[in-house]
Amino acid sequence: MTGVRTLHLAVEIAPPPSAATGSALRDAAATVALARLAEDAGLDFLTHDDSFARPGLDALAVLARTAPETRSIGLVPTVTTTHTEPFHVQAAVASLDWASRGRAGWRVAVSPGAAEARLFGRRPAAPAAELWQEAGEAAEVARLLWDSWEDDAEIRDVATGRFVDRDKLHHVDFEGASFSVRGPSIVPRPPQGNPVVVVDATRPAARETAARHADVALVRASSPEEAAALRAELHRAARAHGRDPGLLRVLLTLAADLDAHPGGPAALAGLVADWHGGGAVDGLHLVPAVPERDLPRFAAEVVGPLRDRGLFRTAYEGTTLRDHLGLPRPVSRYAPKGADA
Amino acid sequence: MTESRTGRKQIHLAAHFPGVNATTVWSDPRSGSQIDFSSFEHLARTAERGLFDFFFLAEGLRLREHKGRIHDLDVVGRPESITVLAALAAVTDRLGLAATVNTTFNEPYELARRLATLDHLSGGRAGWNAVTSSDAFTGENFRRGGYLDRSERYTRAAEFVATARELWDSWPLGGERRRFAHDGPQFRIEGEVTVERPPQGHPVVIQAGDSDEGREFAASAADVIFTRHSTPEAGRAFYADVKGRLARYGRRPEELKVMPGVTYVLGDTEAEARERAALISRQQISPQNALLALEQVWGRDLSGHDPDGPLPEADPDPESALVQGRVRIGDPLAVAARWRALSEAKGLSTRDTVIEATGRHSFVGTPASVAAALEEHVATGAADGFILVPHLTPGGLDDFVDRVVPILQERGVFRTEYTGTTLRSHLGLPVPVWKGGTP
Numbered sequence: 001m002t003g004v005r006t007l008h009l010a011v012e013i014a015p016p017p018s019a020a021t022g023s024a025l026r027d028a029a030a031t032v033a034l035a036r037l038a039e040d041a042g043l044d045f046l047t048h049d050d051s052f053a054r055p056g057l058d059a060l061a062v063l064a065r066t067a068p069e070t071r072s073i074g075l076v077p078t079v080t081t082t083h084t085e086p087f088h089v090q091a092a093v094a095s096l097d098w099a100s101r102g103r104a105g106w107r108v109a110v111s112p113g114a115a116e117a118r119l120f121g122r123r124p125a126a127p128a129a130e131l132w133q134e135a136g137e138a139a140e141v142a143r144l145l146w147d148s149w150e151d152d153a154e155i156r157d158v159a160t161g162r163f164v165d166r167d168k169l170h171h172v173d174f175e176g177a178s179f180s181v182r183g184p185s186i187v188p189r190p191p192q193g194n195p196v197v198v199v200d201a202t203r204p205a206a207r208e209t210a211a212r213h214a215d216v217a218l219v220r221a222s223s224p225e226e227a228a229a230l231r232a233e234l235h236r237a238a239r240a241h242g243r244d245p246g247l248l249r250v251l252l253t254l255a256a257d258l259d260a261h262p263g264g265p266a267a268l269a270g271l272v273a274d275w276h277g278g279g280a281v282d283g284l285h286l287v288p289a290v291p292e293r294d295l296p297r298f299a300a301e302v303v304g305p306l307r308d309r310g311l312f313r314t315a316y317e318g319t320t321l322r323d324h325l326g327l328p329r330p331v332s333r334y335a336p337k338g339a340d341a
Numbered sequence: 342m343t344e345s346r347t348g349r350k351q352i353h354l355a356a357h358f359p360g361v362n363a364t365t366v367w368s369d370p371r372s373g374s375q376i377d378f379s380s381f382e383h384l385a386r387t388a389e390r391g392l393f394d395f396f397f398l399a400e401g402l403r404l405r406e407h408k409g410r411i412h413d414l415d416v417v418g419r420p421e422s423i424t425v426l427a428a429l430a431a432v433t434d435r436l437g438l439a440a441t442v443n444t445t446f447n448e449p450y451e452l453a454r455r456l457a458t459l460d461h462l463s464g465g466r467a468g469w470n471a472v473t474s475s476d477a478f479t480g481e482n483f484r485r486g487g488y489l490d491r492s493e494r495y496t497r498a499a500e501f502v503a504t505a506r507e508l509w510d511s512w513p514l515g516g517e518r519r520r521f522a523h524d525g526p527q528f529r530i531e532g533e534v535t536v537e538r539p540p541q542g543h544p545v546v547i548q549a550g551d552s553d554e555g556r557e558f559a560a561s562a563a564d565v566i567f568t569r570h571s572t573p574e575a576g577r578a579f580y581a582d583v584k585g586r587l588a589r590y591g592r593r594p595e596e597l598k599v600m601p602g603v604t605y606v607l608g609d610t611e612a613e614a615r616e617r618a619a620l621i622s623r624q625q626i627s628p629q630n631a632l633l634a635l636e637q638v639w640g641r642d643l644s645g646h647d648p649d650g651p652l653p654e655a656d657p658d659p660e661s662a663l664v665q666g667r668v669r670i671g672d673p674l675a676v677a678a679r680w681r682a683l684s685e686a687k688g689l690s691t692r693d694t695v696i697e698a699t700g701r702h703s704f705v706g707t708p709a710s711v712a713a714a715l716e717e718h719v720a721t722g723a724a725d726g727f728i729l730v731p732h733l734t735p736g737g738l739d740d741f742v743d744r745v746v747p748i749l750q751e752r753g754v755f756r757t758e759y760t761g762t763t764l765r766s767h768l769g770l771p772v773p774v775w776k777g778g779t780p
Contacts, residue, residue, distance in 0.1 A: 025537060028430070028462050052450070055518070055535045058458040064427035065462045068378070084451060087402075087482045088421065095420035099378045099428040119450040121530040149418070158368045161629030164418075166411040169404065182481035184411070186401035188376050188418040 006326055007276050007312050008249055008283030009303065010076075011038050013291045014049040014056060025055075031062055032069045034291055041299035042313050044324040045074025047107055047198070047285065052083070052116045060092050067100035074321030076105035076198050081138035082131055083111055083120045087181055090142035093195050094187040102191035102320035105216070106142070107198040108135050108209070128205040135206075137176035139197055139213035144172040146194045147332040148184035170334045193329045196321050200253065201234060211237030211248075215327055218253040224280035227252055231281060249325055252281040257289035258297045265301030272302070273311055349754045352719050353598055353726025353768060354746075355395045355439070356388040359734045361405070361416045363634075364604060366624040366732050373735050375416045378428060383735035385429045388436055391742035392756050394767040395437025395468055395545075396429065397567075397728055398422040402446060403479045407633065408642060414630050416734075423455050430463035437764030439468030439547060444501040445475060445494065446483045449528055453505040456544045457536040465540030465763035470547040470567065473498045495554045500527040502546060502562045509544075510776050512537045541765045542773040551579070560586035563597060564770050567728055570601040570703045576723030598725040598768055603703035604732060605711055607740050614705045621732055622700030631692035634699060638676050648692040652677075652684050708744035715745075716754050 013034045015026050031048075038046045050059035059077035067075060075096065079089050089106075097104035110131035111117075117125040153168035172183035194215075201210035201217040210217040211234050219234075221227035227250075235245035252275060258265055272284050288294030306312040322329055358381065359365040366372060374380050385396045401419050405412040422440035429438055438459065442452060460467035473494035477487025489497060504523050512518035514537050522531040548555060548563035559566040560583055568579060584594040606621060608614030626634070628648040636643050639653060640661025646653060657673035670676055684694040704711045718724045731737025749755035761767060 025461055032431075052454075052535060055537075057461060057536055058455050061423060061427040061455060061458045061462060064424045065430050067428050068382070068431040083448070085446065085483055088447070091421040092424045095424035098376055098420055099425060101378065115532055119530055119532040120448050121528060122448070154418075156367055156372075161368075161627040162413045163367055163416055164411070164413045166413045169411045169417075179484045180481075180486075181483075182403070184404060186404060186418065187420055 005276070005279075005282065007272070007306065008044045008251060008325060009041075009272075009306075009312060010045045010047060010074075010251060010283070010285040011043055011291075011295060011298065012047045012049060012285065012287040013038070013295070014047075014059065015291070016289060017054055025057055028062075028065050030292070032066055034295055035066045035070050035073060035075075037295050037299055039070050039073040041303045042307075042316060043073060043303070044283070045076050045103075045105060045196075045321055047076045048078065049107075050078040050080070050109070052080070052111055052119055053113055060096060064096050064099050067096065067103070070100075070103075072103070072316040072319065072324075074103050074105055074196065074324060075100055076107050076196065076321075078107040078109045080109045080111045081135040082126075083116065083122065086138040086141050086179060087145070087185075089138065090145045091185060091187050093142065094146060094185065094190040097190035097192055097195045098187070102322070104190070104192070105196035105198050105321055107200065108139050108213070109200070110135050110206075128203065132205045132209050134176070134178050135199075136209040136213055137174075137179070139199075139209065141172065141174040141176065141179075141181050142197075143194055143213070144174055144333070145181070145183055145185035146190060147330075147334055148172050149187075149189040150332050150335050151189055151193075154188065168334075189332065192320050192322050193332065196325065196327070201230070201250075202253070207234065208237065210234060212241045212243075214248060215322075216249045216251060216325065218251050218285050219281070220253050221280075224275045224278055227275060227280040228278070247327055249282045249327075251283045251285040253285045253287060255287040255289070256294070258294045258301070260289075265297055266305065268298075269302045269305045272306060273309065276311070349716075349752070350719050351756070351769075352715060352749060352754050353600060354391065354393045354755070355397050355437070355600060355726070355728040356384060356391075356393055356738050357397045357602060357728050357730045358384055358399070358419075359416070359731055359737060360399050361401065361419060363415055363625045363630050364730055364732055365416050365734065366621060367416050368624055368627070369733060371736055372733055375734055376418055376420060378425070380735040381420075381425055381429060382432050384731075384738055385433050385436060385438075387738045387742050389433045391738070391746045392759060393436060394726070395439045395466075395764055396426075396433075397439045397468075397470070397547075398425065398441060400441040400443060400472070402443060402474070403482050406478075407636070412633075414627065414633055423459055426467070427459055427462055430459070430466065433466075435466070435759040435762060435767075437466045437468050437545065437767060438463055439470055439545070439764075441470040441472055441549070443472050443474050444498040445473055445489050446479070446485075447501075449501050449504040449508065449523075450530060450532075450534075452501075453508040454534065454536055456505070457509060457534075457539045460539035460541055460544050461536065465765070467539065467541070467544035468547055468565070468764055469544050470549055471498055471502055471563075472549055495558050497527050499558055499562060500525050504528050504530070506543055506773070506776070508534050509538055509542070513775070514538045514540075541763050542775070545764045545768065545770065556583050557586060559583060559597060560592070561590050564765075564768065565598045565600055568599060568601045570603045570727075573718060573721065573723050576601065576718060577721065580722050580724065596770065598770075600726045600728050601703075601724050602728045602730050604701075604730050605704040605741060605745075606702045607706070607708055607711060607744060609707065611706055611710065614707060618702045618705045621702070622696045625732070626692065626696045626700055628692055631695040634695045635691060638670055638673050638680070640673060646691065649690045652681055652691055652694060708748055712745050712748035712752065715749065716752060719754070
């Protein structure tokens with residue numbers, strides 16, 4: 001690849017809501033087939049949406065089922081932070097990272113509806129701003145817990161009878177507005193150190209959480225200027241939080257029916273090349289109208305031409321999702337200063 | 342009771358992934374990773390090669406602590422169960438996949454959905470070991486903290502399982518989903534589920550716990566009871582007791598399988614097996630682990646005690662809060678008295694006393710004698726089968742599958758092929774009756 005900035009491509013594969021009437025459950029083999037298509041196209045990752053408000057299987061489990069039957073592609077399930085336990089969520093995402101050998105991500109989401117609140121009966125529905133504040137805290141405690149085992153905590157020292165060096169396991173003692181967690185995690189530090197955190201930053205309420213915690217922010221925009229402005233805003237906010245904006249990837253989320261897309265797949269390939277080349281976004285997150293129908297066309301008629309033009313990878317160069325995204329494996333924040341990256 | 346054409350009572354077998362206590366030997370050169378997926382895959386594939394009923398994962402909610410510090414002498418760390426089992430569904434075809442998940446620190450809607458998902462992804466192979474907890478120590482990792490009184494553990498668990506069953510029954514396969522509403526002391530919830538009824542109707546429900554409340558809960562609501570292994574006499578008494586409780590819930594004895602957790606050591610001769618067992622016990626109970634076991638009973642800091650010397654002279658402190666995140670020793674004074682008697686009778690050091698008192702292997706012998714003993718337990722009504730707890734990850738099940746399973750098959754007490762596709766079918770359990778109203 002000759003470009004200065006790598007192009008990143010991702011695709012949503014959950015059955016679309018319109019298909020979710022009657023028998024809404026796609027069987028595991030069909031999901032694996034879609035994931036392999038995306039992997040053959042060399043995509044960075046696939047997302048699998050999830051909601052308590054409409055029919056569908058638990059997304060994280062669906063992608064765990066997919067992990068042993070794929071080798072390279074990143075696996076990013078949506079998991080809500082509204083009615084779930086942050087400790088369980090981080091453990092499940094870390095376990096997906098272990099099961100996929102370093103390919104897990106987590107699209108952080110909230111569950112805003114009153115109907116969803118009644119499924120749990122624990123507390124009433126809350127405003128979006130409050131839910132995203134909590135989502136930010138859940139993402140923060142997840143990173144703390146992923147870091148709570150230093151990489152070299154397991155020592156298996158027969159002479160002293162010690163399996164771990166407990167000085168390298170850390171209580172996180174997190175106090176949030178609506179929950180607290182003592183730690184450490186039950187799961188050893190995942191292969192990526194921190195699985196990749198993805199936040200849909202389209203809604204203003206989510207943008208602060210994206211700027212603070214996301215490795216990948218998804219945005220919707222109708223022009224390259226609008227996308228560039230959103231990207232710049234996210235970079236500014238990330239810098240304000242002391243982050244390196246160079247470590248925040250911003251992808252354009254585009255809902256597309258490839259049959260109906262003006263100009264067809266060729267135009268979509270052109271759009272991706274132009275927006276990426278012009279610096280508006282770091283790549284595309286495609287939400288196909290019908291994954292089974294649109295993904296093969298996307299691979300052949302959009303990704304193919306981008307590869308032909310030298311704009312997209314023809315083979316995976318690394319093994320983890322962080323590798324694909326060009327994001328380094330973070331050092332545990334509990335590691336002694338000066339530890340190797 | 343499941344019987345083959347030979348008329349012999351059939352044995353059910355499950356495999357437990359090696360746990361985070363001293364049973365699991367990590368100091369052996371053959372001991373592999375407790376967290377890499379390849380370890381789980383190896384054990385699950387081995388269990389399926391052995392035609393086992395299911396593979397069983399425990400749960401961790403807080404790392405254990407001793408004297409206010411993370412316990413460091415045993416294996417530490419494990420994955421979240423349902424996620425790993427969903428991945429294992431991809432590399433197995435028939436093996437049941439059972440997750441331990443706590444009813445205290447979860448909510449029925451989310452957990453019922455995750456278990457239903459696992460059942461769909463595995464084509465009807467999901468199991469759920471519904472455990473309870475009440476301690477504030479574990480609660481420090483969760484939103485509600487240690488909110489539940491110990492006496493309410495099983496009240497919540499029973500309503501949790503009943504609510505999960507209502508949720509599984511609220512969308513018939515291929516039918517229309519309907520609204521559910523549950524209004525109970527523990528849960529007031531309503532709405533619609535997002536997942537159709539699981540292929541098994543309901544995932545297999547397992548209950549682990551030997552207390553009177555635990556037995557009653559199992560009799561009312563569980564398909565399998567995971568219990569401690571003990572002498573054949575105590576096993577038969579337990580078996581008769583729990584089976585005797587089923588009638589009052591309108592259930593037949595064969596609807597609840599009694600499966601003790603057991604360890605085993607094989608050798609080419611009985612003497613070789615006993616030698617191996619002794620060696621494994623010494624690996625399991627290192628000098629450091631012997632002192633830890635001592636501190637758990639004594640409730641005192643004994644870090645300066647010599648493991649090769651005699652037991653401490655002082656008596657245990659029964660009120661101690663030294664140990665967190667472990668099952669508490671019931672009566673420390675009585676345990677200490679037994680250990681003293683043992684030590685004096687045989688002239689044993691502290692470490693050797695701990696090995697002698699706690700280092701028990703359930704079945705030790707040649708493949709033929711172990712197979713005979715397993716059959717005997719089942720034939721005489723001490724168990725319906727066993728949950729094997731290997732002491733090594735990931736190879737600890739290999740010799741059992743290679744050497745004992747064929748003998749059980751020859752004796753006509755274990756399947757020679759899977760005859761069904763679901764965990765329920767392996768266990769010979771009926772499919773739950775639809776209770777969601779007229780479908």
